[in-house]
Amino acid sequence: MAGNSFGTLFSITTFGESHGKAIGVIIDGCPPNIDIDEDFIQSELDKRRPGQSKITTQRKESDTAQILSGVFEGKSTGTPIAILIPNEDQRSKDYSHIADKYRPSHADFTYQQKYGIRDYRGGGRSSARETAARVAAGAVAKLFLKKHGIEIFAHVSSVGPIEAPNLDTTDLNALLERRENNIARCADPATANEMIALIDEVRKAGDTIGGQVSTIVRHVPAGLGEPVFDKLHADLGKAMLSINAVHGFEYGSGFIGSQMRGSEHNDIFIKENDNVRTRTNFSGGIQGGISNGMDITFRTAFKPVATIMRDQETLNESGEATTITGKGRHDPCVVTRAVIIVEAMTALTLADHFLRNMAYTNER
Template identity: 80%
Template sequence: EEFIQSELDKRKPGQSKITTQRKESDTAQILSGVFEGKSTGTPIAIVIPNEDQRSKDYTHIKDIFRPSHADFTYQMKYGIRDYRGGGRSSARETAARVAAGAVAKSFLTQFGIEIFAHVSGVGTIEAPNVDTKDLKALLELREANIARCADPATANEMVEFIDSVRKAGDTVGGRISAVIRHVPVGLGEPVFDKLHADLAKAMMSINAVHGFEYGSGFAGSELRGSEHNDIFVADDHDLNRVHTHTNFSGGIQGGISNGMDITFKVAFKPVATIMRDQETVDIHGNPAIASGKGRHDPCVVSRAVIIVEAMAALVIADHLLKNQSYKHAAR
């Protein structure tokens, strides 16, 4: 229970001047599946109450479609929408992902698998690549600043920039880089359930995510094969100790993990709610003005770091269990 709560505390709103000022304790109430700190094998049910919701903050948008929100698409698809905070498109939904991801992380620790993510970019600010050999040290660096960037100098720059954007009534996007270490060889499927495809789907399902790349990503398209190929090496001629000199593949080849670090990056768009008037249309198709009100993040990435880790943990846990079932079936 303590670990689930510690993970939720990293996502909850109201943490700093660069996040929404909504105050939620995000206290996890475990209803079933856990006894004396251990899972029992029954479904784990968790409730996270909303304590600081303000439905009145949204009455002014009940009859209009906010630019770049899900208002229009929900209305056209379902013929009805709950305007009080975004409904299913609200980022409050991600609290459940973090709680479930905490359970998956606990499972993965039994196999020595580690997951680390941090804010590597905000707007045009980009942090230098960090050495991922010591994830514990990186975690301490990340949690030492409100930007959740593992490079202290860049973190300070990010905080100042996000705060200036907030004061201007605007928002900004950002990027999160992640690494998954000690993943065994063989996770993933060769065609439709490729490991990187499932990671991509998991990340793209997070609110505000607009991009995903793994390994060399888009930059790899600029290289030649002679530059991009990861050369295999077997220590002491042992097939169980094979690794590659480089890791442009991002730890995945043919949709299957190769034992190297799995690396990927996730891009988040700017939050759509800005504290400025914007032109739009109402539910009758007439011109209207959308006014920015309420409590919203000027940049989501500092709180989204733990969501990215949670979704990665769920994907790896799924594939690990699937891989184990193959081994049992083959006996």
């Protein structure tokens, strides 16, 4: 199976299935002498793990990371870092009723058509369980970026029709604390309470709902990204769209920008404390595919989770009409756990482009 690797210089390859013995990741290209804080890596995994609240799947996984190689005395050695995450709470029998049925809006039919075989237990490789490996790798990327002062913050900015107001982003650490104080992972407490109530209502009705995650990245130096095919926003878009259930990505002004005039939308350059800045940031910190030193901002839209606890019409592998009902443990809204996945894929993209830019600047 192709398409299991991401990145050019700072690259990862993930492996494993939802109901296999384990999932994991190989990180290649991490520079040596980076402090590898295992407690931090575990804390990132804890934010993604299932069973953490009433509005997430009740699958119980500790997601305990085991570093197998590439780290010595707490520092990266420059060799591949292998991280293993055992699966502990598989309930494969929950999926026996769909062994020959195609779940609506899942990857069952497309996997069967492409490979001629599929692991129906939780979707196998197509399961969002795979993203735990990305979060572990993203934590390592964050530790690398931290050395260079780069900060990443994401939060749930909408669930269904409920939208959080624009936030004061002066202090990202304060926003992070507010985000982690509620199970919706929204940095606005009042909106978080509304989101929680809606998700719980949807869950009790056997349904699911979508939402959006907004991200801001601070202290990214100007110059990251390539001008043609590997534009920074294009690679960020690919990273986000590779996450399960993501259906949309926009950066800067996004689609609203298409309704504006150039005289409104252009970011005027100014000098501030001897630094070149822009008066506005409709570009989202990226111009011509290259970071300009302003905050990088983007939004990622997630569809409703495809598994619902209701009867649905479908077809089986013989093409016969049948019905299917969701069973097992599933998220009624994926965004609350997806926040940390978005941050991880952001970190992996930026770490890769940071190293690529070092080839131009000879920076060490």
